[in-house]
Amino acid sequence: MAQYLEFEGISKSFPGVKALDDISFKSKGGKVLALLGENGAGKSTLLKIMSGDLRADTGAISLNGEKLNLISPQQAIKAGISVIYQERQLIPTMSVMENIFAGALPKKAGFVKRAQLKAETQAIIDKFGIPISPEVPVMFLSIAHQQMVEIMKAYRRNSKVIAFDEPTAPLTDVEIKILFDLIKQLKEEGKIIIYVSHRIKEIFEITDDIVVLKDGKYVAKLVTAETDERALISAMVGRDIGDTYANLIRNDSIGEVLLEANNVTTYAVSDISFTLHRGEVLGFAGLVGSGRTEVMRAIFGADAIISGEIRLEGRQMSFKTPKDAIDAGIALCPEDRKEQGLVLFRSIEDNVCMPVLGKLRRWPFLNTKACEALTVKAVKKYDIKTPTVDKLVVELSGGNQQKVILGRWTSELIDTKILILDEPTKGIDVKTKAEIYQTVCDLAKQGIGVIFISSELTEVINVADTIVVMHNGSIAGTVKRADATEENVLAMAMLEQMEVKV
Ligand SMILES: Nc1ncnc2c1ncn2[C@@H]1O[C@H](COP(=O)(O)OP(=O)(O)OP(=O)(O)O)[C@@H](O)[C@H]1O
Ligand SMILES: [Mg+2]
Numbered sequence: 001m002a003q004y005l006e007f008e009g010i011s012k013s014f015p016g017v018k019a020l021d022d023i024s025f026k027s028k029g030g031k032v033l034a035l036l037g038e039n040g041a042g043k044s045t046l047l048k049i050m051s052g053d054l055r056a057d058t059g060a061i062s063l064n065g066e067k068l069n070l071i072s073p074q075q076a077i078k079a080g081i082s083v084i085y086q087e088r089q090l091i092p093t094m095s096v097m098e099n100i101f102a103g104a105l106p107k108k109a110g111f112v113k114r115a116q117l118k119a120e121t122q123a124i125i126d127k128f129g130i131p132i133s134p135e136v137p138v139m140f141l142s143i144a145h146q147q148m149v150e151i152m153k154a155y156r157r158n159s160k161v162i163a164f165d166e167p168t169a170p171l172t173d174v175e176i177k178i179l180f181d182l183i184k185q186l187k188e189e190g191k192i193i194i195y196v197s198h199r200i201k202e203i204f205e206i207t208d209d210i211v212v213l214k215d216g217k218y219v220a221k222l223v224t225a226e227t228d229e230r231a232l233i234s235a236m237v238g239r240d241i242g243d244t245y246a247n248l249i250r251n252d253s254i255g256e257v258l259l260e261a262n263n264v265t266t267y268a269v270s271d272i273s274f275t276l277h278r279g280e281v282l283g284f285a286g287l288v289g290s291g292r293t294e295v296m297r298a299i300f301g302a303d304a305i306i307s308g309e310i311r312l313e314g315r316q317m318s319f320k321t322p323k324d325a326i327d328a329g330i331a332l333c334p335e336d337r338k339e340q341g342l343v344l345f346r347s348i349e350d351n352v353c354m355p356v357l358g359k360l361r362r363w364p365f366l367n368t369k370a371c372e373a374l375t376v377k378a379v380k381k382y383d384i385k386t387p388t389v390d391k392l393v394v395e396l397s398g399g400n401q402q403k404v405i406l407g408r409w410t411s412e413l414i415d416t417k418i419l420i421l422d423e424p425t426k427g428i429d430v431k432t433k434a435e436i437y438q439t440v441c442d443l444a445k446q447g448i449g450v451i452f453i454s455s456e457l458t459e460v461i462n463v464a465d466t467i468v469v470m471h472n473g474s475i476a477g478t479v480k481r482a483d484a485t486e487e488n489v490l491a492m493a494m495l496e497q498m499e500v501k502v
Contacts, residue, residue: 003029003064005161005192010059012045014395016387019045021216023059027209029160032183032193034203034224037213037236038429039399040385043196046213047163050194051083052076063160081161082154086169086398088146090153092139097121099138100153124152128182144175151182162186163194166398168202169426172288172455173490180206198399198429199456200229212236237431244434245462251444254280254465257314258449259418261299264308268294269473272308276418276449281440283464284453286493291473292453293335296420300332301325312417326355329417333409333424335453341405344394348386349375351393351404356413378407381439382432399427410439419443420451425459437463457486469493 005027012020020042027033035043048054052073068079090099097117106113121134130148168176212219212235234240255278264272269291276282284292297303301319310317319325352375375389382403425433454460461484469476469492476492
């Protein structure tokens with residue numbers, strides 16, 4: 001009989017929120033079960049309970065009918081459960097083999113048997129067909145390969161249950177395919193797989209069943225093959241949100257040239273030329289690592305320009321630091337919310353108001369009422385799930401943290417001519433994605449030039465007026481929305497330079 005994992009009446013509260021409310025469902029071996037729900041629905045909390053990082057207030061988890069005692073991460077591993085989080089949990093300076101066998105190194109008289117360790121690791125690597133060496137320190141591997149090492153570690157532990165929390169967010173399309181092949185192998189071996197992602201396309205590609213959560217409550221269990229995107233979204237959101245792209249109210253009066261990049265070359269990108277007009281949404285597509293973020297760093301004064309020039313409203317600019325760029329009216333909403341964006345141990349309010357404190361001062365004091373009002377607006381606009389604006393950002397769910405950054409850079413007090421959004425929808429649920437697209441169009445209507453970088457082809461070709469496609473540090477082509485299809489943009493992003501009619 002196939003194995004099964006059963007959740008029975010799981011509840012978990014944090015101050016002011018019931019993150020999980022009486023969750024019960026079953027997940028079978030040899031199947032991939034998607035856990036789906038809006039930002040803050042409780043998905044990561046459920047995974048953290050499975051991994052022994054959090055304790056449920058009530059309820060139980062059992063494996064093949066046997067109740068598990070998940071009081072610590074060690075207990076969860078012993079019980080056969082591995083959870084792969086977005087933040088890697090490897091020791092960076094240690095080799096692949098030491099990481100895969102951490103806690104179970106083959107030893108003799110206190111010494112590690114390296115030859116055996118290497119051979120056993122190689123056998124696992126060969127099984128999954130991953131092109132890495134057992135002896136290389138994991139810090140030298142790509143994010144994707146580090147993730148593979150974690151999966152192999154879970155496999156080595158003989159885990160019966162492997163859960164993934166938004167595993168594809170940092171991966172390129174090619175790497176996603178490798179991950180999916182690996183998941184399929186695990187599935188064939190009868191593992192119980194739980195998969196969390198906001199990318200609906202993936203859900204249909206890789207999963208068999210779907211459990212939908214909403215505000216910590218169980219909504220439904222669906223069979224993937226018997227449902228469609230629209231039904232799924234309406235189960236998640238609680239209503240039909242219609243066709244997101246068709247419903248967008250766009251800016252139809254694009255103005256004069258605002259920003260020009262002429263043959264810009266930096267250490268990371270070469271010969272970049274494009275123009276951004278007032279009121280225009282300029283999309284940047286390309287694979288992860290194609291140089292999109294680096295182009296923005298150059299514009300923003302974060303990376304030195306070796307040759308070429310940037311013109312803002314016709315004037316040549318030479319930003320030495322991001323502060324110069326901000327003073328000139330350029331705002332950048334960065335991709336990495338933790339490293340470059342948010343102050344995690346400060347409140348939502350502090351984070352939202354940070355760049356506009358000067359305007360919120362009623363000399364010599366800070367106008368706390370105005371700060372709060374500004375934050376409340378952001379919370380409402382993006383539907384940030386929180387009991388108060390004082391909540392620490394570190395306590396928000398991943399997607400809600402991303403919304404705080406957006407709230408910060410799109411508030412009415414930000415005086416921007418150009419807004420650069422680098423992967424603004426990463427980890428964001430479908431409903432809020434639609435709100436972000438509309439906000440982008442609204443900002444364009446106000447005359448702001450918006451640069452919209454995204455790895456999700458569908459959104460970039462449907463939201464942007466013009467799409468710049470990057471490949472390997474250069475521009476592979478530029479297309480208007482009307483001419484853009486997923487196929488032609490992907491072809492440009494993946495192939496060498498080709499001629500494209502605009
Ligand atoms: N350590 C914590 N302290 C306080 N509240 C928390 C904590 N961890 C999670 N929460 C709250 O629990 C709720 C569920 O969060 P969770 O991270 O499980 O959501 P999620 O479904 O994973 O969302 P996302 O799609 O954004 O990742 C949220 O309201 C969140 O703010
Ligand atoms: Mg989460």
